[in-house]
Amino acid sequence: MTLTDFLLLLRDSIPGGVRLAIPLIFTALAGLFSERSGIFDIGLEGKMLASAFAAACVAFVSGSPWLGLGAGILTSMLISLLHGFASITNRGNQIVSGVAINFMASGLTAVLGQAWFGQGGRTPQLANEARFEPWEWPGLEAMDQIPVLGWIYRFIISGQNSLTYLAFLAVPISWWVLYRTRFGLRLRAVGENPAAVDTAGISVTFLRYRAVLCAGFLCGFAGAYLSIAQSAAFIKEMSAGKGYIALAALIFAKWKPVPVLGACLLFGYLDSVAIRLQGKSLPGVGEVPVQIFQALPYILTVVLLAGFIGVANPPKAGGVAYTKER
Amino acid sequence: MSQSTPAIELIGIDKRFGAVHANRNINLTVAKGSIHGIIGENGAGKSTLMSILYGFYHADAGEIRVDGKTVTIKDSQAAIGVGIGMVHQHFMLVENFTVLENVVLGAEGGLLLAKGVSRVRSALKQLSEDYQLEVDPDAVIEELPVGLQQRVEILKAMVRGAEILILDEPTGVLTPAEADHLFKVLRVLRDQGKTIILITHKLREIMAITDTVSVMRRGEMVATRKTAETTVEELAELMVGRRVLLHVQKGAAHPGAVALSVKNLTVKDSRGVTMVDNVSFDVRAGEIVGIAGVAGNGQSELLEAIAGIRKPVSGTITINGQEVSTRTDPGLLRDLGLAHIPEDRHHMGLVLKFEEYENSILGYHKDDKYLSGPFLDLDAIQEDAKAKIEKYDIRPPNCRLKTANFSGGNQQKIVVAREIERDPKVLIIGQPTRGVDIGAIEFIHRRIVEMRDAGKAILLVSVELDEIRSLSDRILVMFAGHVVGEKTPDTGEQTLGLMMAGIAA
């Protein structure tokens, strides 16, 4: 591979990186809502997987991607309620609850998938109308005349599905909710100092439940994206650790919405490059192991956590159930 | 003013936590537009009472009237609703929020923030003009000095329209200058018609600022006085009460060489507040030096620094001629002959989930006699524990019982036995009899005197003045991180009390 080939590969990885970043964006934003309210959410992976399954099933049965999306969201929110019940109402360990959710989601999707469809955990292939299909924007030919912009228009702006556009919309909306609404202010406060919220006459429990429900809502989009937008069926274990990468992106973004977008795009891009680089050798370097790219998000996050790239301060009250005591 | 309806009336308030009777049938009337002090020692029930008023706890019995109307305060929201605001001892602030965000929290006035924020911004401006409560609304809390953080707490209450402001130990974290400014603000607030309830254990503050003062003692309201018509002496006596004087048999001390020497020691707490400020003293073999003081004046940090748990900022500590001040290594200090009975047996002195015998070696688990190779020699440890149980009459006499299942007095005996039986040269003791029954108190006191007679150097910290006076051979009084004077044990309680309040030296 020549240097030019390599640079082209880097460029051509961009559209794929965007597509791979979409579920990360939804999921990391989900984690943002939960963790900023002081509830750790290791169960993002499980929620994503379960909602992917639910979305695929309902989209298959109903033939409507929107109903599929609704089912995904509902499933994910129900799991959030379970997480809330364990960690808010019962003051259980939030990490353990998340691990349990991941196990159950991984098991149940496979068991139900096998029982219902008998395809080894796969759901049946969806018809095109039952999925979120890419939109082709007008004037591609005309735009092609313009260098760079034309390429961006054709490969990044056009040709995406509805959920992709929603993901990019979800970032400013999340930012707006967190920083411009009463709910957002209270949510950020309860993750830092629940006693301050309590003494201000606000229910910590109700607030945190709403926060984890937001997380469930957003995770539902991520799952639906996997099974009925990016693919045309649910495949066993299709979340494949994306929930954890999203978690890493959330930490890497220091629990802030706009940096979350950047971190997810970066991690998605790394993934995309890794896929295209498989088996190719670089000029002057030789074959670069793709695993480096796969591990990079985690390595970067650890380096950040160790305090070498600024300071990542997690929400102060994170992981601790609130007890009204003094 | 005295004719108008009182701002607050508490009638027959009663509250129990399990077997602890925190408030007994409390009656209290607070006049509108006054500063009303509530004074009492730690644990007298002041904070509980105010938490009931602010809706944090619910009284088991009793009635609350605000402006003459009976109200039910089921939570903080309800308290805010009837015009009560509270400045907590530990600030209820979100540290990485701005001042503005903290004040808006809970008073947003709508689903969106923009309107509430601009309303609060102008309210803050107004308040700063009316009451000299200036603070930059866009400053982040954690970057503000403590005094200003407290001001934000006051502003939070004011913006919510508080007519009655409760301040719980507000000067505990303030420098004297900050405290003076706070008092100025409180006077302005009162003069503008607000009612202020000030909870404190500091007599000086009561005399300096209140119009009326109520005294609490062991859950009861024992007296209410016009501040102008009372004296520090009277209040001190009311606060402490006439206690049964515990008499400790002891002969004259025969002090020997200096065994513990503290020079120019300065210690900060975890928040960075200087708690021990340039303190120096010596303790000789064969004497008990008592440190008297109201809790929170630096005694805890002093003990922790000497015990090697807290690193001092500057100064030196010398134990048996060996300087150890830079070593924060409790194990090393133990090897040098230092033993430490900590103030808080639950959090520091014991592991409550451990069986008794396991606690009987805590800190000494590296001693050869408890080990065979890398293994714990359980037989030796349990024999040793049994011997201590017998000698100290620890009940029930079962070294395999979980420590949490012993009573407070017996738990303390486990700690005392462990520290004394090691035969240390220097013994530092914090609150040796807190939460301990009379029988155990006597026993522990006798042991301490025996240690002295055996030629040990003993440093004793206690908030119980009686205890200090009856055990010590010399008394140092600590106030605001300084040793403000040295007295003999026959010094009167009042004199010591005034020194503890930082009034006379």
Add this chain to the structure above:
Amino acid sequence: MSAQPGQLPPFVNYGVMPLLNLVVAFLISGIVVWFIGESPAEALRTLLEGAVGTGEGIGFTLFYATNFIFTGLSVAVAIHCGLFNIGSEGQAYIGGLGAALVALTLGDVMPWYVTAPFAVVGAALFGALWALLPAYLQATRGSHIVITTIMFNFIAAALMVYLLVNVLRVPTAMAPETRIFAEGGQLPKLGWLLALFGLKIGAAPFNVSFLIALAMCVVVWALIWRTRIGYEIRTTGINPTAATYAGINYTRMVVIAMLLSGGLAGMMALNPVMGASARLQVEFVGGAGFVGIAVALMGRNHPVGIVLAAILFGVLYQGGNELSFWIPTISRDMIVVIQGLVILFAGALEYMFRPALARLFSRTPRSGEPAVAKA
């Protein structure tokens, strides 16, 4: 910071509670089975028969249990120091590398009983090293160990795939795995042990690792409850303030506990790598690290409890395989569901039944002092 809404007698805490949690988990699993149109009773019977009905079944059950004993001990040791090591999975994976390197070298020239001790050390060493950095970062920089160990799981996965594909793979073969170990690099089966009970081991890869796991139970028990280090670890885990008072160094304890934890996780690799497949393969850990969390939770972090819980999960694994074989509509992932439910009820919802049980068994064991309330 344990919330203690009434103390429970030990037999409730160590017997009734885990059992109750298990029963609830099974009930819900039964509902799932019923929901997909199969008979829960039939499923349970098939599962148990498959797991303990034959010598071979028992062999497989104990083979799986061996994995879980190691990872359960790993999680438990960390918990005794107050640490949640969610990285046993990755530590076991890297431990496999240590074991394989010994088996690939020493195993070619030495008999198994010479190779084995070195393999144990190799596996433990590699696993421990993988836990070292998260431990150090937690102790000195306050980086949350849960997060760092999760990250290390993924880094381990990437590293191992790289090594297996690019370095350790047999050049002529496609599969990302090492060559088959020579006999000296394999751990012998324990057919004779089962034969003592009149059972035939069949094809079950039940091997010497099981005995090593049992030995580790004794070692962990002695270490935690009988040594000075164990005493210091427990003190740090229960009451860090008291530990500081007692002159116990927090950083040192965290690092030691995590090295032990990682080492135990690493040893898990002996079982599948040297005891069963006789080669290092990708993803050989297969979630055993996470199952270790459930095992430690159910076993109340005590080796005896861990062995029992590990056998239970071994039954689930082996029985689940049989179940999916005989009743194809129930996929073997059913056991993952049951695991999840057990973790949920024994772990995250452990306080749910506690108040009710406390009422049932409350005999106010406290003598004398009431809880000291701070006013």
